[in-house]
Amino acid sequence: MKRPHFRHLCLSVIALTIDVAIADEPAPGQVSFAEDIKPLLTEKCVHCHNRKTLPEVFSFESAKRAFVTLKSGREVIVPGEPEKSLLIIALKSPHGHEKAMPMVGPRPTEDDIELLSEWIKQGAEWPSGPAGRIRPPFRATE
Numbered sequence: 801m802k803r804p805h806f807r808h809l810c811l812s813v814i815a816l817t818i819d820v821a822i823a824d825e826p827a828p829g830q831v832s833f834a835e836d837i838k839p840l841l842t843e844k845c846v847h848c849h850n851r852k853t854l855p856e857v858f859s860f861e862s863a864k865r866a867f868v869t870l871k872s873g874r875e876v877i878v879p880g881e882p883e884k885s886l887l888i889i890a891l892k893s894p895h896g897h898e899k900a901m902p903m904v905g906p907r908p909t910e911d912d913i914e915l916l917s918e919w920i921k922q923g924a925e926w927p928s929g930p931a932g933r934i935r936p937p938f939r940a941t942e
Contacts, residue, residue, distance in 0.1 A: 831919040833926055838934055840916065844908050845901075846936045853936075861934050863926035879924040882917040891916065 831837065846860040847853070858876050859865035869875050870886070878884040890901040891913045900907075908916075919925075926932050 831915060831922055833919070834931060836915055837919050837926075840908065840912055842934055842937060844905075844912070846934050847938055848902065850936045861936075863928065863932055866926070867924075877920060877924050880921060882920040885920050888913065888917055888920065 841860045849858060849860045851859050851861060851865070858868050858870065867875075867877050867879075874886045874889075875884065876886045882888045886899075890899050891908055893900040895907065
């Protein structure tokens with residue numbers, strides 16, 4: 801007895817699995833949040849910019865807390881417009897400037913800043929759920 805429906809179902813599941821796997825891969829030239837941005841924010845930013853260390857300031861723990869407008873009217877991340885994003889402005893500010901980030905510790909390299917700028921220019925895609933959560937490796941103290 802042939803089972804054409806079962807074979808068709810199996811082939812459909814395999815095709816769907818391949819499509820999902822391919823969809824998770826960034827396109828050539830596309831900056832990956834998981835591979836590029838999340839590690840950078842984890843290493844350079846979230847130890848200060850988290851809900852516990854700076855509760856009155858934005859946080860890089862999730863998209864919801866990072867895509868905000870501050871009291872000054874400036875947006876931390878403006879998708880498509882790195883030059884208007886406070887994140888890029890602060891990282892490009894000279895060391896010692898009141899807006900320069902990070903205030904302590906090693907600054908991101910020019911390549912790091914260019915990567916963040918390109919990510920923002922490409923739309924600053926930040927996944928929801930666990931893939932988009934960033935946990936501070938440690939928390940800075942004031």
